[in-house]
Amino acid sequence: MKLGELKIFSGTSNRPLADEICKFIGVPLGEATVTAFPDGETFVKINENIRGQDVFIIQSTCPPANHHLMELLIMIDAARRASAQRITAVLPFYGYARQDRKDQPRVPITAKLIANLLTAAGANRVLTMDLHAQQIQGFFDIPVDHLYASPVFFGYLRNFQGSKNVVVSPDLGGVKMAAAYADTLQSGLGFIAKRRTSATTVEAISMVGEVDGAEVLLVDDMTETAGTLTSAARLCKEHGAVRVRAAVSHAILNEMAYQRLEEGALDELITTNTVPLKTKGFPIKVLSVAELLGEAIVRINRNESVTSLFRIKGF
Numbered sequence: 001m002k003l004g005e006l007k008i009f010s011g012t013s014n015r016p017l018a019d020e021i022c023k024f025i026g027v028p029l030g031e032a033t034v035t036a037f038p039d040g041e042t043f044v045k046i047n048e049n050i051r052g053q054d055v056f057i058i059q060s061t062c063p064p065a066n067h068h069l070m071e072l073l074i075m076i077d078a079a080r081r082a083s084a085q086r087i088t089a090v091l092p093f094y095g096y097a098r099q100d101r102k103d104q105p106r107v108p109i110t111a112k113l114i115a116n117l118l119t120a121a122g123a124n125r126v127l128t129m130d131l132h133a134q135q136i137q138g139f140f141d142i143p144v145d146h147l148y149a150s151p152v153f154f155g156y157l158r159n160f161q162g163s164k165n166v167v168v169s170p171d172l173g174g175v176k177m178a179a180a181y182a183d184t185l186q187s188g189l190g191f192i193a194k195r196r197t198s199a200t201t202v203e204a205i206s207m208v209g210e211v212d213g214a215e216v217l218l219v220d221d222m223t224e225t226a227g228t229l230t231s232a233a234r235l236c237k238e239h240g241a242v243r244v245r246a247a248v249s250h251a252i253l254n255e256m257a258y259q260r261l262e263e264g265a266l267d268e269l270i271t272t273n274t275v276p277l278k279t280k281g282f283p284i285k286v287l288s289v290a291e292l293l294g295e296a297i298v299r300i301n302r303n304e305s306v307t308s309l310f311r312i313k314g315f
Contacts, residue, residue: 004053004085006301009046011059011075013068017092017273018058020290025298030055032078034071042071044078054301055084056127058293061095061114062252062275069095069114073121080122088125088300089118092274092293093222093250097132100139115139127296129274129289130221130249145306147296149249149272152287154184156270157217157247164214166190166241168207170232174220181219181247188214192232212240218266222250226257226266233265243267250274251284258282 010018169178190209
């Protein structure tokens, strides 16, 4: 099937990233009105002809998550009713991904619900990055292209390859990701067992791995309150780590997170621009994923493989 002309639209969650993606691809950002009625209801109008076109809608479901999710669903419905040939929902950050299973009685699997809503609204394809749980791809009955921020991180981290580096997972669930980083960076590997005492408080209780005299890199897919990261960084330094950095794909930082970061347990936070971020009072390095997402969009439009985007240059 020959696809129509590439058209890119953006919601209000992360307009700077959408502009950067369009600049990389060399196409203008599509004209759309995305506003709200006085009662808070979202209104969308696509202000150009997209009949028969290949439409990509960029929207991270970052806070306020419910508002941005609803905005995305309405934009997809508007594009479907405007006779777009194919609609790809581009979610640099996929919200509700932590609710991916029933771990208590009578709770929802909200990550699956979001997949159903996107499909019901009219999305034909999903492009996303660093899902909290890999199995979320299986919640969809439409194609999902899942990218990783690791190639972007490695381009920056090659500047810090020293004589003794250790990659540490701040919890047991991230050991596989940490092992992949350690293998690529040719570093040692460790992990930390943690205990969550409340929704916002985490206690690092024990550590496996040798970090004495080492530069430590904590790796995780997302952080919100920075409780896990700062607790892990503190434990690493208690075990003799010289410096502790953290590489996190999605930094959805609230005020509590900034307060914890400023306390100094963590020396640097490396993250991406999948969500808007304020860099205040603490060394935060924000790396752009615009080229990675932009190249994926171009390849999807051309029906080409995106596999080579997982390759890491210079390693």
